[in-house]
Amino acid sequence: MVKISFPDGAVREYNEGSSALDIAKSISEGLARKVIAANVNGEVWDATRPINNDATLKLLTWMDDDGKSTFWHSSAHLMAEAVESLFPGAKFWVGPAIERGFYYDIDLGGRQITEEDMRKLETRMAELAKQANPYVRKEISKADAIKYFDEKGDEYKLDLLGNLNDGNITFYSQGNFTDLCRGPHIPNTGFIKAIKLTNIAGAYWKGDEKNKMLTRLYGVTFPSQKELDEYLALLEEAKKRDHRKLGKELGIFTMDDDIGPGLPLWLPNGTIIIEELEKLAKETEQRAGYKRVVTPHIAKESLYITSGHLPYYEDSMYPPMELEGQKYYLKAMNCPHHHKIFAAEPKSYKDLPLRLAEYGTCYRYEQSGELFGLMRVRCLHMNDAHVYCTKEQFAAEFRAVNDMYLKYFKIFGIDKYVMRLSLHDPAKLGQKYINEPELWLETEAMVRKVLTESNIPFVEVQDEGAFYGPKIDVQIWSIIGREFTLATNQVDFAQGRRFKLEFTNK
Known part of the structure; x- marks a missing residue:
């Protein structure tokens, strides 16, 4: 006999080799007709696969993802x-x-x-x-x-x-x-x-x-x-x-083969929308204590090697251009540029938290099959910010960023969303993720605590973190239920060391 534990806490015994479908039939024929798969010990199985050992069991129907x-x-x-x-x-x-x-x-x-x-x-x-x-x-x-x-x-x-x-x-x-x-x-x-x-x-x-x-x-x-x-x-x-249809009809944006796929051209009407959105963001961030900066669109290879984006992120970057014996890359992210701004002048504990913000233009080489109107592009104007703070300041700063998201959602009428806590996979440390196991566990716990104390609904997803730390992905849905990532709130525990960022403590 095997002991089967159900989601409601009940434990029942069944013959060894019973399948989830057999177990469903023992409960009711009506239930069995709806079961199409089963979660056995946290893994999705065929409903007809024999269960030979004690297990936790959740019967899955069409209503389950x-x-x-x-x-x-x-x-x-x-x-x-x-x-x-x-x-x-x-x-x-x-x-x-x-x-x-x-x-x-x-x-x-x-x-x-x-x-x-x-x-x-x-x-x-x-x-x-x-x-x-x-x-x-x-x-x-x-x-x-x-x-x-x-x-x-x-x-x-x-x-x-x-x-x-x-x-x-x-x-x-x-x-x-x-x-x-x-x-x-x-x-x-x-x-x-x-x-x-x-x-x-x-x-x-x-x-x-x-x-x-x-x-x-x-x-x-x-x-x-x-x-x-x-x-x-x-x-x-x-x-x-469809925003692609509306974009053309309303004169908002266009694409051109001579420019290249995923590289939108903003028409006058679209530019008005962009400038109004940027104005809203800048005013909101200024009230929240952010300072604006501007960085170049390209940088030397050495910058991205220091940050770790090379080689971890190389497949998503445009190929390098070589000038005067140096390789330069189009900027795929603003992070390392902002770290250099932080390091440009001496800092003390009195300067923290330091909040830097930029509407930076970034270039990412998305695969052709992944491009989708303005939702997946190769050139994007990213409303980006980096908050440099002490461990003691982390919770308040992380919570403040999430609160800012919620204010934007209210403005734009976004009612359905979920915060997705993206974690690392210990088996991929040193490959997909920075090899700092203790820091991973610590920062993941810090983020989880903020979300729990803020009463923000969230789900946890393994093996979806950034290479340098855990992150919150804010997910929203289109009218047909297609899921998109609207915003990301990331924790980076590696860059301070990599760029030798420091401040004078008390």
């Missing part, structure tokens, strides 16, 4: 099965769930998917869904997995296998489709009742422009036609309010 993610990941596999049946020989890279739906990156061997093909694929997916084929998980050795995809001539899956360890490899099959996948998946295809393929795009293999261009096919599915109809109605509303 992890339930939706599992549903859409399974839908991606269903779409792949349909693609394989209509486009024999197609090869598949990855097919994840995304915020609203799913996609699959596909090598069609030079063939193109038309609008008519998309409708045929929807029909085929619906036919396959009605078959209620189970998603079957199979553990497989690395040698057998390589043999399987070698015989298929699938270089994409062979590449994925190269990064996997023997003993941690699983296949999932449904109907006539088998894929390399860690899961989880819904019990069977019959849960998928409503299907819409939404878009086709190009995507470089592994996101590298030097690699082959694959076809990225997007879709969304729901457990009922009513929910799909409501979603499509929201999309129509979103089209009316």
Whole structure:
């Protein structure tokens, strides 16, 4: 027997090898019909996977975010099965769930998917869904997995296998489709009742422009036609309010091929909006004790090596330009420039906290497939600030920044938001994160305490911190539920040492 602990604190015993679906059935058949996955000991599993040891269990339905993610990941596999049946020989890279739906990156061997093909694929997916084929998980050795995809001539899956360890490899099959996948998946295809393929795009293999261009096919599915109809109605509303459409109609901004993707040109009407927003920010920050500064758009490579942005952030920076034997980079962030301003003059404890603010123009080399109007660009006017303070002043300063966000939200009518506390992953210290384990734990605890004492709702997310410290990402949603990061409040415990920033203490 195994002991299963439920979210309400109840503990019950079940036969070893019982699945989450078996357990749901023992509670009620109605519940079992809604369960599509399970959280077992903090990890999302197939609802049909046997539980062989004592465990904590949360049953997941469509109403849970992890339930939706599992549903859409399974839908991606269903779409792949349909693609394989209509486009024999197609090869598949990855097919994840995304915020609203799913996609699959596909090598069609030079063939193109038309609008008519998309409708045929929807029909085929619906036919396959009605078959209620189970998603079957199979553990497989690395040698057998390589043999399987070698015989298929699938270089994409062979590449994925190269990064996997023997003993941690699983296949999932449904109907006539088998894929390399860690899961989880819904019990069977019959849960998928409503299907819409939404878009086709190009995507470089592994996101590298030097690699082959694959076809990225997007879709969304729901457990009922009513929910799909409501979603499509929201999309129509979103089209009316699309800032790219409004930007053109109202003469706010434009993009030009000769300028480059992700580099907006602000027209006179847009410039009025920018200047009014900047005026509001400057007045607000001045009242809060901020001092304004201005920094150059480029800097030597050595500055970003000192800050640590090189090499951690290099992939998001424009390539360097070489002048007089020195490498210069376009500024992707204002931080190191502000640190140099702090260090330019002697400071004492009487100068702290020192709050420096700038509307700095930054340049970030976002991948082509990630660009989206003004939401994801390569040139941005960043309302940025850095607060230099003692540990004793930290809580008050961090709280004040969060309070400033809340004032802005009230002005602009932003009612739905969440603070996301982004933490480090101890396993990636020295790789993705500054190797200061004690400082990570200390600063994360400091931020958590401020949020808790301020009664600000927040969620914690592992492995999403900045390379130099924890941060708060302020998340908001569009009319169709698309999530965006509006602002970030970061803690940097590394730069003081790196730049030898100091002040005369009491």
